[in-house]
Amino acid sequence: MSETIQLLRAHRSIRKYKATPIPQEHVTEIALAAQAASTSSNIQAYSVVAVRNPERKKALAELSGNQIHIEQSPLFLVWLADLNKVRTAIRLHEDIELQQNTELFLLATIDATLAAQNATIAAESLGYGTVYIGGIRNNPQAVSELLELPPLVYPVFGLVIGVPDQEPDLRPRLPLQAFLHEEVYQQEGVVNGIKAYDETTRTYYATRAGGEADTQWSKELIRRFNGGKLREHLQPYLISRGFDLK
Amino acid sequence: MSETIQLLRAHRSIRKYKATPIPQEHVTEIALAAQAASTSSNIQAYSVVAVRNPERKKALAELSGNQIHIEQSPLFLVWLADLNKVRTAIRLHEDIELQQNTELFLLATIDATLAAQNATIAAESLGYGTVYIGGIRNNPQAVSELLELPPLVYPVFGLVIGVPDQEPDLRPRLPLQAFLHEEVYQQEGVVNGIKAYDETTRTYYATRAGGEADTQWSKELIRRFNGGKLREHLQPYLISRGFDLK
Numbered sequence: 001m002s003e004t005i006q007l008l009r010a011h012r013s014i015r016k017y018k019a020t021p022i023p024q025e026h027v028t029e030i031a032l033a034a035q036a037a038s039t040s041s042n043i044q045a046y047s048v049v050a051v052r053n054p055e056r057k058k059a060l061a062e063l064s065g066n067q068i069h070i071e072q073s074p075l076f077l078v079w080l081a082d083l084n085k086v087r088t089a090i091r092l093h094e095d096i097e098l099q100q101n102t103e104l105f106l107l108a109t110i111d112a113t114l115a116a117q118n119a120t121i122a123a124e125s126l127g128y129g130t131v132y133i134g135g136i137r138n139n140p141q142a143v144s145e146l147l148e149l150p151p152l153v154y155p156v157f158g159l160v161i162g163v164p165d166q167e168p169d170l171r172p173r174l175p176l177q178a179f180l181h182e183e184v185y186q187q188e189g190v191v192n193g194i195k196a197y198d199e200t201t202r203t204y205y206a207t208r209a210g211g212e213a214d215t216q217w218s219k220e221l222i223r224r225f226n227g228g229k230l231r232e233h234l235q236p237y238l239i240s241r242g243f244d245l246k
Numbered sequence: 247m248s249e250t251i252q253l254l255r256a257h258r259s260i261r262k263y264k265a266t267p268i269p270q271e272h273v274t275e276i277a278l279a280a281q282a283a284s285t286s287s288n289i290q291a292y293s294v295v296a297v298r299n300p301e302r303k304k305a306l307a308e309l310s311g312n313q314i315h316i317e318q319s320p321l322f323l324v325w326l327a328d329l330n331k332v333r334t335a336i337r338l339h340e341d342i343e344l345q346q347n348t349e350l351f352l353l354a355t356i357d358a359t360l361a362a363q364n365a366t367i368a369a370e371s372l373g374y375g376t377v378y379i380g381g382i383r384n385n386p387q388a389v390s391e392l393l394e395l396p397p398l399v400y401p402v403f404g405l406v407i408g409v410p411d412q413e414p415d416l417r418p419r420l421p422l423q424a425f426l427h428e429e430v431y432q433q434e435g436v437v438n439g440i441k442a443y444d445e446t447t448r449t450y451y452a453t454r455a456g457g458e459a460d461t462q463w464s465k466e467l468i469r470r471f472n473g474g475k476l477r478e479h480l481q482p483y484l485i486s487r488g489f490d491l492k
Binding site for chain 1: 247248249250251253254255256257259273274275277278279280281282283284286287288289290292293294295296297298299302326330331332334335336338339340344345346347348349350352353355356359360362363364366367368371372377378380383392393394395396399402403417419420422424425426427428429430431433436437440441444463464465466467468470471474475476477478480481484491492
């Protein structure tokens with residue numbers, strides 16, 4: 001196993017941080033590592049906003065569902081799918097509009113995500129902890145205003161980076177048979193893998209402080225999805241920001 | 247700079263491979279590294295299909311726009327956003343349908359992408375080369391049939407992994423000012439960064455074998471996007487596979 005794989009396998013989300021500052025040199029290294037990720041046809045339809053201002057971090061923490069760790073750590077990165085950049089480049093030469101569709105929206109989202117994961121790994125290799133903040137999509141319009149995002153740009157997720165002030169356990173994942181399929185999709189592996197994982201997670205949840213005693217992964221999914229649809233505002237928000245999701 | 251950051255910064259897409267086999271042990275290591283990536287609320291709505299069968303790889307190479315490197319290398323991974331897994335887990339307990347929307351579709355896509363980037367880095371740390379294949383979305387219905395994908399699953403992209411048989415140059419990226427924004431989105435940095443990058447890429451394209459002599463990044467974008475919309479079939483395909491993109 002390579003050292004890098006050991007680093008990848010040791011990943012846990014960190015939700016408690018020290019206030020220790022992050023030197024600009026590290027922010028630059030992390031950003032350059034992010035840009036080194038693959039990007040479809042070199043289109044680079046992504047950006048990242050580095051937020052350090054305490055008031056702005058506080059506002060983003062509230063907008064993301066009161067996630068206090070966004071305030072605790074000195075650095076919060078908001079990852080953007082950015083078609084404004086492509087539109088800007090085109091309009092340096094020609095007065096035409098960027099033709100969009102679901103494919104282009106996805107392409108920008110995927111490229112932003114590949115870059116962000118490189119940033120995560122780079123940060124962890126420097127000894128920092130990280131946590132992704134999907135909650136940035138809770139109030140995307142307010143986030144867009146706060147970060148002065150132009151049309152054709154949306155916040156895909158946030159990423160807290162900082163010095164960890166906790167050491168959480170690794171969380172078990174589904175067994176490989178429910179994830180890695182040989183040649184074709186294996187529904188039997190998925191079913192058997194989920195059943196085995198339900199046993200694993202029953203023990204995990206029962207022995208974890210603050211957790212539900214009598215639950216398991218598949219039951220947690222039911223609880224999550226019975227509470228109504230997630231973020232129903234997202235599609236209308238995206239359309240209001242100029243994305244064409246045809 | 248950490249060793250891992252050096253690895254990340256050395257990434258280039260490899261489009262020529264040796265036929266050297268990849269031991270199963272490495273495939274397992276790569277898959278476990280992928281699973282170690284963050285996944286929103288531990289939902290794990292992703293899967294990967296490992297394709298090694300030469301006939302199936304050949305078919306996928308053709309469906310992805312005749313990308314011969316998919317056939318050359320012994321391993322082709324197809325990354326799936328997989329809501330079937332979530333639906334399967336829920337229906338072990340209750341006879342209800344998974345409520346979906348754009349948010350859930352995005353969540354699965356993002357999680358599949360985070361996992362895939364971990365796989366890429368793990369593979370590169372073992373000495374392999376990689377290339378993402380967005381072309382898997384050229385003919386997603388045919389790919390779905392070939393890989394026997396159930397409804398609520400779609401191929402986000404492919405990933406070739408293998409022993410490199412070329413050593414391409416690093417491709418320059420946009421300058422940081424057009425990527426990394428301080429506190430709020432900086433349109434001026436984007437414009438200035440694109441102009442600087444256009445000079446860099448003019449030189450890069452002019453000195454590269456087989457490239458257009460007189461072009462630059464922003465002009466390449468115009469050429470790409472003037473050819474009509476990309477993959478117009480994608481949204482109807484996704485709906486036909488049961489995704490609810492409301």
